[in-house]
Amino acid sequence: MPEDSSARAQSQAARFCSFDGWECHLFVKQDFGEPAFGLTRSNSRLACAVMGAHPEYRADIDGLRALAVVGVVAFHAFPELLPGGFAGVDVFFVISGYLISGIIFDEVARGSFSLASFYSRRVRRLFPALIIVLVSVAACSWFVLLPASLDILGQQIVAGSAFLANFYFWLQSGYFSPDAHTLPLLHLWSLGVEEQFYIFWPIAVMWLASPSRWRATIGFVAVPSFILSVALASNRDADFYLPFTRAWELMAGALVAWQFEQRPGAEIDRSELLVAFGLFLIVGTFVFLDQSMAYPSWRAAAPVAGTVLVLVAGSRSRIASQLLSNRLAVFTGKISYPLYLWHWPVLVLAVAVKFLPLTLLERGAAVLLSYGLAWATFAFVERPFRFGHAARGRMHYALSFAMIAVALAGAVFVNFNGFNSRFPAELQTANSERPEAWRVGVCLIDLGTSAEILPDCLEPARPTLAVWGDSTAGALMPGLRSMQAEHSFGITQLTASSCMPLLDGAATACTRHNEEVIKTIASVRPDVVLLHANGPLNQVERAGWANTIAMLRSAGATVIVLGPVPSWKRGLPEQQIAYYITHRKTLPERSSQFVNNLWDEESARTFFAEHGAKYLSAWEVFCEASGCLTRIGDQGSTAIDGTHLSTAGSRYLIRSIEADLFKALQLRGP
Known part of the structure; x- marks a missing residue:
């Protein structure tokens, strides 16, 4: 030419x-x-x-991308509908291995391959959209995340900017763990896997310049990688996140690229059957796989094989043309990268603002918003940086410096511990806070690790008040200790997490613990037993309460039942933060939103009176017609989560019922 x-x-x-x-x-x-x-x-x-x-x-490859990203988005937004959609990432890995390896093979074969040019193209492809998303997530999170969460986000930004997110999350959180839904940048783990692999793969191909060696190298990488993935199935996080257990998926795509390099234009027999079976494997994985199964391990072979079949035969298949090459599929495939980047932060931050699970309609709206953001990012960020004036010259240097700046911003979040000053002090109560007075692990027992009632929890002073119940009973201890400091009496703490004081005859660790409590009470012979727990008061529970009260009365104790405290559906600190985020002012002193009473007060009072126990209502202490107390003056919130009283809340409750406790203990009141 x-x-x-x-x-x-x-x-x-x-x-x-x-x-x-x-x-x-x-x-x-x-x-x-x-x-x-x-x-x-x-x-x-x-x-x-x-x-x-x-x-x-090949339009069908864009259609494959669309299928992959729809699987991932659907899993994150509607896991009940597509429980195995997370395998869409495996489809992406194979496609990436095929396309990038094909480019490297072509250039090396022609003698035109340049590492500098290769990485420059990767920067122009990946960095613009990623920078926009990271900056947007950081800006939004400034207003909606508590300091501890913003600190963690800063760590995620640093790891994501350096394409090390997979290693970070391997050390911090499993992909399917409960706290994963609070991590806005969890999905960047897959970018880390790809880019770590492509640091070494081009060098290997360039060094082994002969195409005959490429296939052997592919096998040399893929086979041990697959074996390692299967071997690490029991170590789920390592198997999921590490590039060593994912390399075989990228190599599967590379093998297809190598085959096409050797036999360009070769006829593919039974292309329709191959494509149909490939799509069946991919979609079947999305539908029948779920997060309880070990993955990737050998199960990832299904979506990987399905993707390989479509790559091999899709260009000559009528099925692929109709299902993967239509305009909607192709368009979705073209915006699949920004759609993947946007959808997860949108879902996570929406939950962070609401402090409740999203409804079906809200999840659908989040997906539509992500789709719109993806289109805008593709049209106004990706294309100009790749094909417009911004793509010329040394723009990859500017993008690299911008990414470093984003990483430094994340490091600032970490260095300043999430900037406590962004929220009023009363909103910074962490829901993991457990006051020392609870004596967690000593007198507030975790039955999963220990069931022993320690002598230190049994004070000999008289009169003696025994506190028996679950962790909400443990939350009464700050108030009881304040009362004890002013009046001489002993406290016996008999509390265990998630264990109501019911003798219901069930063969559980909780029931066995309660039977030991009865023996302890018979030995200690407290003057008063205060029962308190968080749970329903249905027919089954009533039978357990009746048995407990009967056993205590037979031991000669006066029995007081303290009804459950208000139950804040969101968690009170979270509700206060949500209100502050949306109104930029603190929640009113009383609120009737997202709070409910677990018991019917009149029914409970009648029931316990019939069985010879004194009933005290915690609900009536905190709540009235205008709502329930959210804070105690300038002392802080009444609760540290949805059901556990704060120190201020505990002291307020005990002061409100101390006259009844004085009378039962035969103490002289203040």
Whole structure:
């Protein structure tokens, strides 16, 4: 081709061939298979080759991307509908391995491969959208996350900016663990896997320049990687996050690229059957897999094999053309990268603002918002940085410096511990706080680790008040200790987490513990037993309460039942934060929103009176017609979560009922 024709073709290719980090998107007339705007097939192929990109655009691959990202988004937004959609990431890995390996193979074979050029293209492909998302998440989180959560987000930003998120989350949180839903950048683990792999893979291909060696290298990497993945199935987090257990998936795509490199244009027999079976494997994995199963391990072979089959036969398949190459699928595939980046932070931050699980409608709205943000990012960020004026010159240096700046911003969040000053002091109570007076692990027992009632929990002073119940009974201790400091009496603390004081005959650790408590009470012979717990008062529970009260009365104790404290559906600190986020002022002193009483007061009072126990209502202490107390003056919130009283709340409750306690203990009141 004459020099001016080559330059003209390259110039046109710069406009119409879009290297997206995986392939060259050649805008063609799909009906005729010819390039648009007068580019001939021959000079467009040359132009794309000069750009270092695949000249053959395959719409079915964009459709595969769409299928992959829809699986992941659906799993995150509607896990009950598509429980195995997280396997969409495996589809992405295979596609990436195929497209990037194909580019590397082509360039190395022609002798035109350059590591600098390769990484420059990766930067232009990945950094613009990622920077926008990281900056947006950081800005939104400034207003909605508590200091501890913002500190953790800063760590995620640093790890995500350095493409080390998979190692970070491997050390911090499992992908399927309960706290995963509070981590806005959890999904960046997959970018880390890809980019870590592509640090070494181009070097290996370039070093082993002979195509005959590439296949052996693929096998040398893939086989041990798959074996390691299966072997680590019991160590789920390592198997899921590490690049060593995921490399075989990328190599599966590389093997397809190598095959096409060796036999370009080869006929594929039974392409319709191959594509149909491949799609069946992918979709079947999405539907029948769930997060309780060990993964990836050998189970990832299904979506990987399915993706390989579609890559091999999709370009000649009518099924692929109809299902994967339609306009909606292709468009979704083109925006799949920003859609993947946006959808998870949108879902997580929406929950952070609401402090409650999202409804089906709200999750749908979050997905639509993510789709809109993805389109805007593709149109106004990705394309200009890859194909417009911003793509020229040394823009990759500017993008690299911008990413470093984002990482430094994340480090600032960490260094300043999430900036406590962003919220009023009364909103900074962590829901993990447990006052020392509870004596967690000593007198507030975790039955999963210990069931022993220690002598230190049995004070000999008389009169003696025994406190028996679950962790909400343990939360009464700050108030009782304040009362004890002013009046001489002993406290016997008999509390165990998640264990109501019911003798219900069930063969559980809780029931066995309660039987030991009865023996202890018979030995200690306290003057008064204060029962308190968080739970329903249905027919089954009533039988257990009746048995407990009967046993205590037979031991000669006076029995007082303290009803449950108000139950804050969101958790009171979270509700206060949500109110502050949306109103920029503190929650009123009393609130009737998202709070309820677990018991019917009149019914409870009648029931316990019939069985010879004194009933005291914690609900009536905290709540009235205008709502329930949210804070005690300037002393802070009444609760540290949904059901446990804060120190201030505990003292307020005990002061409110101390006259009844004095009378039962035969103490002289203040």
